[in-house]
Amino acid sequence: MSVIFVVLPLALLLAAAAVIAFIWATRRGQFDDLDTAGLRMLHDDEDARSRRREPGTTPSDSRRAQRRPADS
């Protein structure tokens, strides 16, 4: 019996996993708005919550300071 009889279903399983990931991403709305993400990437993760811009703040500090968005 050739190995192809085993490998082929395995390959299909991998493809199925990719399809499931795609379906999940679509349902989560990942492909709803493809324009804003391209603009958003221009903004680095600067502290959004602080009232003043402090040049000494490190990126990790600001990330901690940022409140987690509530997911629905």
Added chain:
Amino acid sequence: MAAEPVQPGLSSAAGHSTAAVLCTHCGLPVPAGLVAAGEVEPFCCQGCRTVYGVIRNCGLERYYRLRESVPDAAPQPARTTGRRYDEFDDPVFEQMHVREMPDGCRCVELFVEGMHCGACVWLLERLPVLAPQVIEARVDFRRSLLRVTWDPHAGPLSEVARALDSLGYPPHPARDAAARDWRRREDHRLLIRIGVAGALAGNVMMFAFCLYGGMFTGIEAAFEAYFRWMSMLLGLLSLAWPGSVFFRGAWAAIRTGASHLDLPIAIGLAAGGVAGVVNTALGRGEIYFDSLTMLVFLLLVGRWVQRQQQRRASDAVELLYSLTPSFARRVDADGVRDVPLEAVRPGDLVEARAGDTIPVDGEIESGQSSIDQSLLTGESTPREVCEGDAVSAGTVNLAAAVRIRARATGERSRVGQLMQMVERSARNTAPIVRTADRIARHFTAAMLALAAVTLLGWLRLDASRAVDQAMTLLLVTCPCALGLATPMIVTVAIGRAARRGILIKGGEMLEALSRRGTILLDKTGTVTQGRTTLLDWHGDESIKPLVAAIERHSAHPIARALVAAFPNVRGEEATCVTQFPGGGIEGRVDGRRIEIGSTQFIAERGARWPAWVADAVQRCAAEGRTPVLVAEEGEVRAVAAFGDPLREDARSAVAELRRLGWCVGLLSGDHRDVVASVARSLEIDPHDACGDAAPEQKLATVERRRREGPVVMVGDGVNDAAALAAATVGIAVNGGAEASLSAAHVYLSRPGLAPIVELIRAGRRTLSAIRRSFAVSIAYNAIAAGLAMTGVINPLIAAILMPLSSFTVVSLALAARTFEEPPCP
């Protein structure tokens, strides 16, 4: 405050103009009058000054640096309204627009004005800095939507709205959130189908390559059977899940007796599927699952692309409705409050200030003003109203604040009833049959006939191959190129149209415009500019500055038109100005008594009329214009003629439409004489110019004309909406009412009539592009059919022929010049 000085406007805009002083906020030149010597931070307007202050106070100056990094951000002065947005806290508002999250937070979708670049996205998503109750703000840039999640215990939504307003992004509740949600789920379903179809097609293609390889080099029987069964498994999955849309479409077409392109496609798919399954089971002959799965995938992609483009156009139009005011100023015991329109009940007292749209049907309780009813009735002359007069929702208050006792609101109001008529006529209007669907009937018949011929022919020659060959024929003649080409051509056309300010909600509209028919134009606001303007002046020229000096004291539309027409060069000042509502105005300039008003008013004041005045007044009336007399010291010195001037391009556009073979008519609610005079100046046959038409009559006219051929209705008002919905193609023009936006099939965001000509030309080009691609795809199908009938086709040829034909028609579609590219600025 940040330590370093920020001069963003100066540095970003310094390239194109060095001499002009540029606004610190928006980077546009500051008007000469506002330039103060030695000012470090000049501004072009109060809005920019306010916004700049807010941004600096919150430490968000990064906005300016970001904006410089955005290459093509057009500068735009900030606009703030300074409203209180009380209606955002009203329970009715919450019920309509706000969603409660499981964690107690609330979520609302807002349409924000003024979002124009990547830096705006950054600034808007920093909303929590300005309004601490906001937990998250997410921007959808293409739709100009902002989704705000906030904590209701930390503060009200109106505060958030005020913060947005202070940044120069006036928010509006986004309407139709439920419909948008539903469509989003619909999009998800189609996208998932495409993903699944693509994955299946790719995998089946791999098996097919093995089998094709085996055809030339030989393959072990066990492997061949294995690959064939695997192909069948995935192929059937593709037909049953993503491909089911075509079968459902075909079934619906059969049941309703309509002709639809899905029918021949489904026949082809089914025939290929059956032949494939039989041949797999028998272990002989060809299986076509690679072509089948690829076909399903490509056809779905074609649909997706077209839907996305149409969605863009209808989204844009829909969000324009959000801009129409959704609040009323209700007078409560403790003062005037903004409430959602839906919260106003009959019997409530509401206030309408100058420039406001009147929110309810009712009677004026206090105040005097003049109202513009053109959107509701098509009447171009403003109507004077005072206490006790009835006013309708949807009209615009022009002159002064009035208080109105509401009699009917929402659906009960005149506008609401007209909207119901719009819905009825939209439901009763037969949809346009797409050219592709019309052809589908003949296509199906030809396919089946050829299959029958093949079957019979092969029964005589070689009975064992007869069914096989007939099935193959059905598969290879399946009009996949056709199914792909039309959406592509239409998509390209709609996309190019949108860039030229023409928003088309459905591709079939373009096809419908290619046939000749009747174009009915609304007058007020469509052919004309829709505002009162001074058209003619008979008599003494020297009195003009005096008139302007007096009229500056009035907010009446005629007064404004006069002030706009006569620049006050010498700076005369008027004294003792008295206004007589519904009549005229009186005042003293340079010690001379001047009276300005209607013929009746001047006659009542006892002024002397020279003979030429009576002539001039008569001429005005004959031309459908409103005469206004000016008397100095008891003697009439001049006659001013007012009216609604034609748009600049109206005459050339109408001539051009006629040259293209369309019959042009006027259909207006304005006075018959006015319509006749406009028809004369546009050289329209008086029989085709219909005045005094109520919305019901407009609808009836459109329906009657539709029996003779396609009808294009162009209009802007609520009174046109039902006719727009009933027409073959309804076109709403720039600045129209909400009702006309929702009823129309096409929306022109550019003023003027030139886009209509462009649209009709494009319709023709679109149809000829569709025909061209038909010719090509039918040629391919004929070759394939010939090969299948003679029995020399094999799956490899089919697999090459199919993508080749699709590729050809798609490139033809992309090359089609449906709309001219916009001229370079």
